[in-house]
Amino acid sequence: MRLLLTGGCGFMGHHFVEFLLKNTDHEIVIIDKLTYASLGLSRLYDIECYPAMQGRVKLFTHDFATPFPDEMVKEIGPIDYIVHMGAETHVDNSITDPYPFVISNVVGTFQMLEFARIHKETLKKFIYFSTDEVFGPADIEEKPLGFKEWDRYKSSNPYAATKAGGEELCIAYENTYKLPIVITHTMNLFGERQHFEKYVPKVINYIIEGKELQVHSDPTCTTPGSRFWIHCRNASKAIDFLLVEGVPGDKYNVVGDKEINNLDMALFISSVLDKPLKYKLVNFHESRPGHDTRYALDGSKLKNMGFSYPVSFTDSLIKTIKWTIDNSEWLC
DSSP states (O other), X not given: OEEEEETTTSHHHHHHHHHHHHHOOOEEXXXXXXXXXXTXXXXXXXXTXXXXXXXXXXXXXXXXXXXOOHHXXXXXXXXXXXXXXXXXXXXXXXXXXXXXHIIIIIIXXXXXXXXHHHTTXXXXXXXXXXXXXXXXXXXXXXXXXXXXXXXXXXXXXXXHHHXXXXXXXXXXXXXXXXXXXXXXEEOEEEOTTOOTTSHHHHHHHHHHHTOEEEEEEOTTSSSBOEXXXXXXXXXXXXXXXXXXXXXXXXXXXXXXXXXXXXXXXXXXXXXXXXXXXXXXXXXXHHHSTTOOXXXXXXXXXXXXXXXXXXXXXXXXXXXXXXXXXXXXXGGO
């Protein structure tokens, strides 16, 4: 099988490449324009099995928000699966400057769907990798288990809106052109080689350096925000499962096995590091409008299909913290 993956040099993307190399015999075609978030090719090169298996990987440096040149389409060749993970993802950046998010996440998805149409006769599945943020805040009283796959959307920030826009394009192309689209909503990812602007490596950095961490909370500065967290390896396993079991035209929530608030997450990291945490609860809505206190998804659909995550949240997080300390060059 030949699988095309956008964003394969990025954080989630390179973990999925590692999963495919270790667990399948798929040939992998990566499309990545190598933005700051990709960190060049360093993530791919840091995968232990990559040097021995890189013959199965073909990399094209291309901005998928622009049309694919005919010669590139020919060189890519036949494709059985497309997994569209590439995107602009940092919420803060989307609030500061939404334009790149519209181009990458909406126009880029359009271009990938157009590329998929070229391979319509042989394409088995097109997986669009979306986010829990399209639903907006999940009030604990109204949505204690989180949003289901087809609940209404209420984007709180430009990033979420552009991912929702990409989803609607996918649905339109499934309805109009009969492309085999599968949509996933994934919650907060963590794992090895994560960009230091993200929460887990940021907390590790602050604890090591003894800096005060500002923890996202409600407007009263008494209740920390909360998320469901999932390691990229677990998310990769779920995507691989949906390549086989996912039904075109449907959506699936890929949810971590445990909800934890931002302060407890930081305190857990502190306990693993055996170093004190300096922190302050702050109302991020004043300085960072568009952030929600609680995100939550109902993961029962995937669970009822017989899927389970191979490694627990706690074990995954401990392993990630220890790996990051042993590979501190990824903290800066």
